[in-house]
Amino acid sequence: MKNMNIKRKLQLKFAGVVVLFVVCGLYAYPQAVARFAPAYNFFDKFKINLGLDLQGGFHLEYKADVSKIDSAKVAEAMQGAQTVIERRVNAFGVGEPLVQISKSGNENRIIVELPGIKDIEAAKAKIKDAPLLEFKEEGPVNEQVKQMFDQSNAASKEKAQKILDEVKKGGDFAQLAKDNSEDPGSKDKGGDLDFVKKGAFVPEFDKILFESNLKPGDVYPQLVESQYGWHIIKFIESRGEGDALEVHSAHILFGKKDPSQYDQFKYQETGLTGKNLKSATAQYSSGQGLGEPEVSLQFDDEGTKLFAELTKKNLNKQIAIFLDGELQIAPTVQVEITNGQAVITGGYTFKTAKDIADRLNQGALPVPLTLVGQQSVEATLGADSLKSILIAGAIGLAAVIVFMLIFYRFLGLVASLALLIYTVLMITIFKMTGITLTLSGIAGFVLSIGMAVDANILIFERTKEEIRGGRTIANSLEEGFRRAWTSIRDGNVSSLLTAGILYLMGTGFVKGFAAALFIGVVVSMFTAVVITRTMLKVIISDWIHGRTWLVGVRKSDVSD
């Protein structure tokens, strides 16, 4: 009864091995049932996750400069940068990009991995190209900026006065204009402005020409201030009467600068930047007929809040959107916006609207990044590498099988079957777990094929010894499995230890290799010991008795 149970158990185990082989085999090589679509689709569900070095792609490591960021906000800024880069690389639309933050000592890093890239530099430029997006509002000019302008204007006025004095002393007006005037249109002509009718110039200027009764050749004795700056005005001649009166004059201009003339000074920072933008899309405005192309913006939660405050505060005023410090558009706020959506119109063609949306989608990085490391492989080179290593693996596998058959004959055949099970089991594990298989990972796998039969060799050599010692083949096998186990265990522990340490060391090449080797060693202990043993127990019975050549032992070596 007990015997029956053992036999029954063994049969179940053997059936388990067969099922494992068939199922894993199909997962590893679903093409085997390519003609039977439902089965093929079922087993083809899992794909090997190839590393960047095999499918082409790059691994970039950026160092973030957080020196200008409040230390409490560094983590937030890094996350912001991560989101922005993710958005940018997602736009490439190839493979599954990975963007992660890592810390190395005191340095904040961002790692970007992008598979399937053909043009390395172009893709890198797209990531690196970092437009700075800012939302600004109208507001009083910064005090410091104002002071700077005031100083420069005062100096300009002083100079104007000095030149006026020179003109009064009889200096050559035309020459002085040539040398000093800041009016590019007239300076080379000696300040000559030709004949004009009343109303052609700014009122301050007009008043001097038409109302101050200057005579031909006169220079107005004072500086005349206008929005452009300070003018020294010379009346040359006049013609016509009444409405047709025209005056020919010349001037020397000393420019005056107003910060509000400059976009970058006119608008003030609001704290709302590209990091708060969720997305931008180009669309046609809704309404009757074909709408007008516009850019629609969607903010994230924080951005929505900021934008609501901003629109409330700036009702009927402009909000300016800057990209890389350049004003893009400055729409006027019509209504407070609380849903975090904004629409920008401005007589765009659909293409310009789309360009703007694309640029906005690229967003802005909240921290400056410097590239400190790069590993990139162009796709065809990756494919070549994959081909070579697969060929090497196949040849290695075949050679190991031949070796086992020569040395261990029938036992070698069983070990080879176990090795095939090992191979398909490993491929299934790689597929199911989605472990990324790099070139070094496959190398570790191929190496593990050579190591996987180690346990079998230990067992079989032990078995051969026992046979030579006079035991029956079946008995010797039992003994071989039992006695070789401590060696197998102890020997593999050292391999597992180093593979574990390699994995923890954690750089790309090493990690892939170590993971494959580690899994390989564990799985091979199972296939070489449990699976081989089950198969041998089922197959080997009385028929093998005395046929020692089947296991590679010469009869003459067997002691009685």
Next chain:
Amino acid sequence: MINIVGKTKYAYIFSVIVTVLSILSLFFWGLKYDIDFTGGTRMVIKFANEIPAKDEITGLLSEMNLNSLTLQNSENNSMVVRYASEDDKTNVDVWAKINEKYTDATQSSVDFFNSSVSGELKSKSINALVLAIMAIMAYIAWAFRKVSRPVESWKYGAGAVIALAHDILITTGVFSLLGHFYGIEIGIPFIAALLTILGFSVHDTIVVYDRTRENLLRSSSKTPFPEVVNQSLNETLVRSINTSLTVIITLLAMYIFGGVSIKYFALALLVGVGFGTYSSIFIATALLVTSYELTLKYKK
């Protein structure tokens, strides 16, 4: 039975010579470090038709004043351009210069390590090596804790560690020679190979020691120790060689067919596994016998 223990002398002489040569080569020529340890860029450029003369490329890049620029022809119409670099702008400029003249050329791969990254990789590698050696030593001490007669267990450990040091030293020495004569550089893959060799070499040594331990327990106390060791060696010889052979078969397949990227990694493993097998058969056990004989001498 082959008298392996009796030939210890030759094994010692051979190992000492090879080890000393390795040390000398390391001392005089050192190792050629790859960019992942020194920092810099390696750019593989594939040309559409023919690989241009190296002078042309050197001339093209001369005004950039690149430090330690080397050019090397490779498979598939490719050229490997290496130079010291700290900033990615250098890489962009180099490629712009080359692409301007050879418009059909493409970048097959670009590896760039800023000195902060390479420094980090270097210290990580050293940490891993130190950690692995300590873990292996602890493991050996544990694995042989029960053996005591007639050689103390720590001596097994010491024997295994010396054999390990021997394998690692010779592998590194071989790559020092390869570096000096063929410009082969060592980087992270080499460290990975060394660690794998560590694991493998101990694996082999343990198999032999394990048998010695088993035979010691079984044999009568009258059998001389060197004889027990020799018997164990003979019993494990075939399997030591065979287990290594299957690994060597797969490594050879990778060395020959596996492609450029993996070639020298496979070679480092081949050298290490080869010497590892040799040292576990001829050195590790011989050391046990030698230490046993030395103890006998002192006792007299």
